Amino acid sequence: MSAFQTLQYYFTFPFVRYALIVGVLIALCASLFGVTLVLKRFSFIGDGLSHVAFGALAVAAVFNLTDEMLLVLPVTVIAAILLLRSGQSAKLQGDAAIAVLSVGTLAIGYLLMNLFSTSTNLSGDVCSTLFGSTSILTLTQAEVWLCVVLSVVVIALFVVFYNRIFAVTFDEAFASATGLPASRYSLLIAVVVAVIIVLAMNLVGSLLISALIIFPALSAMRLFKSFRAVTICAAVVSVVCAVAGILISILAGTPVGSTIVAVDLGVFALFALAGAVTGGVQG
């Protein structure tokens, strides 16, 4: 059987179709806001929040919650808001706050899972949550719908507030001076990023989420210089890499999350080469 025939056969499985739909949506959302985060030098906020989500997931598992999302999503959103607030305070700088939250919640999460988990396969659960080995291929129909709704909301917010996000991204102080409630938009960005993080945990696991946010934006920045061009290019790169990663992983039998990130890394290297050769495109 050729690779094409094998793929055709795999597409008859509903979970493969679900994975592609969710993968494309998450990749699109992550790349749109990834550009803003990279430009605001908040690249590692995704990492910190994903570890918070991991901690919340551990608590949900300990309490045997049937719908983990009910706990994970609010906790991650609250952490995003707290992170933004503490980032503005002089006592705890943004990067230090992210580091504290990141390692703290990761450690507490693993500790709780070890002490109280009722699962018979603890290492499997932790491995799957951290690296997203195959979570994307075991989604239920309800989870797919939740992802579709949240993704549509995230994309709509980006399109509607595009100009304001652009202003806040490049110069928050100037945006405030012109009368724009910049802190509110920064808060909106943080909340949306928290939603993306929770969604993306299914795709690449909590340790690899940063790659999904950062790589497409950085790849696009190697070639393009304008915000719009970088955003469009990042979205295309992210979706193509996610689809390619999922297809390669189901064909070759490799872990989904790390395969997607490996494809992202390869594309980044190609774009970096292209950028070095061409000197970038002024568009």
Added chain:
Amino acid sequence: MKQRLCRFWAALTAALLLAGCGGSASSQEPADSVSSVPPASSVPAQPEAETQAEGSDIQVDVDLTTLSSTMVFAEVSNLLYDPIPYLGKTVRMQGEFSVDHAYTMDGELDLSKNYFYCIIEDALACCAQGLEFSLADAPAYPEGYPEEGSQITVVGTVEFFEENGFRHLRLGNALLF
């Protein structure tokens, strides 16, 4: 600038096309496949394939031996978490043979009652999943079974069975290869 960019993309496209020419029928080719029972909505039918594996002359609805390790993990997860669509379907699986023994109410090992599993490794090798099976001719253990840890192929029918008031899932009426 644009000329340089076009030249780069032309070179890149050519390189990718040339790389594509080198491809061969990959090592990921499924080992075998038997087709045929009409598919249920969530249990796809097997396509025809060229190579054959042990017990491949038996028609099955779900052939886990033809799937990549990532697909096997996902399919077995779906089977375990939502078994209803799979009930009554025949499944072929390949993995490591494992035995579990029963315990008496006093906590003593009861060697007269054994449970047999096929352990299927996943892509990360951290999330192996086991499916219980019950052989059709129910031979005595250990004479009628392979050594623990050896590779086996099992063909059986997905069914529920009750024990001590609990409902369990297994491949019943199974054949071992």
